[in-house]
Amino acid sequence: MCSLNAEPLSDASRAAEISVDSLAKFTPTRILSESTSTGSIYILGTLHDSPAIVHIQKTVLESAKAGDVLRGLEKIDLFLENQPYFSSHAWIRPTPDRAPDLQIKIICPATETHIKKYSEQERFIVCETPEIYRDVVLGYINGFDESRLGWVYAILDGRKEAERILYRKEGDEEGFVILPDLKWDQTSMNALYLTVLVQTRSIKSLRDLTRSHIPLLNSIKEAVYDTAKQKYGVGAGKLRLFVHYQPSYYHFHVHVVHIQSEAFAGMLVGQAHMLDDLITLLELSPPDGPSLLAQKTYTYPLGVEHGLFEGMKAAGAILD
Structure with a gap:
């Protein structure tokens, strides 16, 4: 069984540790729901041979560090230029003190009730x-x-x-x-x-x-x-x-x-x-x-x- 920090079941004590290696073995089945405004997506799949829901969401940018983020860009790709409007994609240079980019929550084993709850x-x-x-x-x-x-x-x-x-x-x-x-x-x-x-x-x-x-x-x-x-x-x-x-x-x-x-x-x-x-x-x-x-x-x-x-x-x- 795998553990979660979002509505864990009572047998979570039998859970396996969630790690980068274990999440790499997650097999997605279908998208339950997503929000383009929050950068949030719920994915149904299998993890450690159990049904699992993985919730991936972009973390909120700390307002006090917004300026620092702009000074720490690794790459910028301008895809719209129509003065005074400009739009681009950007990649942030990894640093030890940088805030995480993603927040990942896992429900495993996911019950039918969980699946219905997070489905559109x-x-x-x-x-x-x-x-x-x-x-x-x-x-x-x-x-x-x-x-x-x-x-x-x-x-x-x-x-x-x-x-x-x-x-x-x-x-x-x-x-x-x-x-x-x-x-x-x-x-x-x-x-x-x-x-x-x-x-x-x-x-x-x-x-x-x-x-x-x-x-x-x-x-x-x-x-x-x-x-x-x-x-x-x-x-x-x-x-x-x-x-x-x-x-x-x-x-x-x-x-x-x-x-x-x-x-x-x-x-x-x-x-x-x-x-x-x-x-x-x-x-x-x-x-x-x-x-x-x-x-x-x-x-x-x-x-x-x-x-x-x-x-x-x-x-x-x-x-x-």
Whole structure:
């Protein structure tokens, strides 16, 4: 088996080391999706006799070093000259202190769920009422094998990625960790991306949040602000804190993204819910009984390859 630093499975301890030599043996099968704006591409193939997804993306150029890059060019090939406009391809001279050109993430072994998630697919708007959540979504969530969250539990238990933890608060119900998200190459502050994982396993999604969780959410917010400022010099006013619905995995977590970061699908209306808004809705919720988050209807995009799509379609939640 091979290891990954993007959604690893619970048997990652049996993984083989990922190296230049091993990646050279990757056999591509097909392109799952690509983005010309971000220089990102997802490739499905085989690695160490296992299905694997390799994500290749150009790293973000550090703004403070942009001038140095221009002074360190090895070759330039001008392909358009029409004064005052010029375009060219350029090659940067390798140096020991130069930032990496590519960020490579690997999912291996890749499951059918991974393949569907990263494949280009048609999407539709879904209206999920509390009743549809109860009849369709809840069964889907409860049907997940807990071993698929093994990589999350390994982080929370300190068995994996311990050196990457930026902040840890202990406690079975009030505990959480903050660490850099694997989508961030940790070079450009404008692309800063952190993830907060809560210790409790009782919160699968934001529908499970109640008034009793307000102290936890406020504690997360304060810790994120302090950590981003102390570790990276990024102030609270430069951060987006949000929660996905539907999330990509059903263990409650909070995304933290620099406001200058280019918007991606997970930050669009319907998918992302600001943490402050969730706290406000919980504060407005009745002291007893379901919270407003549990009672409201959610409208969001859903891909045809998502495991919920057919159930939502049968329940009449897909808008025509």
